[in-house]
Amino acid sequence: MIVYILNVIIMALGLYCLIAKRHIIKKIIGMVLIEYSMNLFLILIGYRINGLAPILLPEMNRVQFSQYGVDPLPQALVLTSIVIGLGTLALMAAYAMKLYEKYRTFDMSEIRRLRG
Amino acid sequence: MALFIVILILMIAGSVVAVEIKNMLSAVIAAGIVGFGVSVMFLFLKAPDIAITQVIVEVLSLIILIRITTNADNEAIEKKIDNFANIVGLIFVGLFVAFCFWAFVDMTAFGTPIMRVSQHYLSAGLEETGAANMVAAVILDYRAYDTLGEAVVIFTSILGAFVILRSRGKKKLTEKDMEKVGIPE
Incomplete structure (x- = not known):
């Protein structure tokens, strides 16, 4: 339980950064922190004490493998989620660069004049 | 268990630096600490596939973030402190952490999925x-x-x-x- 709470602290820091900061790169960093902590949380849920990695080796006992193997399902879904995170980060970075080219600033309160 | 707590405390320190520091390049590098810490955690949590993927993705995202940081002139823009946004952020974060704590009570203990x-x-x-x-x-x-x-x-x-x-x-x-x-x- 202490591991879960420490993990949620990282996510809370990312949420605070996303809401309260005005710099666009700070907002992107907050988004990235939330993403990392959520991926880590899903893997933490699937962990077993004294677990084995879910890869079957030839000399391995099948019964022991199914008793002690960690959960492969969150690992597979987090694998897709990490790569999607890279794609959305590239999209956010592209928007930030375009905004800087147009307004010459990263301050969100300066970019409020979004018209025409 | 103690190993996980040590790595998580290092990651929390890295994310505090990333949120609060004024220099943007330092903030990006501090976010990289969190990413590589996550990768090491995956390795110790018996998830080698994800650890490899996380290292590669972290390197690429650091390159992207450094690219958009060095593109701009790096001046601090926090001239006046926005009290409203700070208060709203703290309220939301408090509600979120309280809700998570309430949900963790009903979950199974760590290590028994x-x-x-x-x-x-x-x-x-x-x-x-x-x-x-x-x-x-x-x-x-x-x-x-x-x-x-x-x-x-x-x-x-x-x-x-x-x-x-x-x-x-x-x-x-x-x-x-x-x-x-x-x-x-």
Whole structure:
């Protein structure tokens, strides 16, 4: 339980950064922190004490493998989620660069004049 | 368990630096501490596939973030403190942490997962799919449509980034094109 709470602290820091900061790169960093902590949380849920990695080796006992193997399902879904995170980060970075080219600033309160 | 707590405290320190420091390049590097810490955690949590993927993705995202940071002049913009945004942020974060604590009370303890579906994957995955790596069996056989949707999402986001970053839509007209169309000088 202490591991879960420490993990949620990282996510809370990312949420605070996303809401309260005005710099666009700070907002992107907050988004990235939330993403990392959520991926880590899903893997933490699937962990077993004294677990084995879910890869079957030839000399391995099948019964022991199914008793002690960690959960492969969150690992597979987090694998897709990490790569999607890279794609959305590239999209956010592209928007930030375009905004800087147009307004010459990263301050969100300066970019409020979004018209025409 | 103690190892996990040590790495998580290091990651919390890195994220505090990333949130609060004024210099943007330092903030990006501090976010990199969190990413590589997550990768080490994956390795100790018996998830080697994800650890490899996380290292590669972290390197690429650091390159992207440093690119947009060094693009701009690096001045601090926090001239006046926005009290309203700080208060709203703290209220939301407090509500979120309280809700998480309330939800963690009902969860099973760390290290004893509920594995109703995954137990079948572990015990019968080799016969049903022929893959020795159960993660590969899940993403390529049991949940292959999910992987297809993921590929669509990545394709769309990279296409969007490409379209936004393209500075000129078409190539400029040359003199030869002018003559061909017949526009007078």
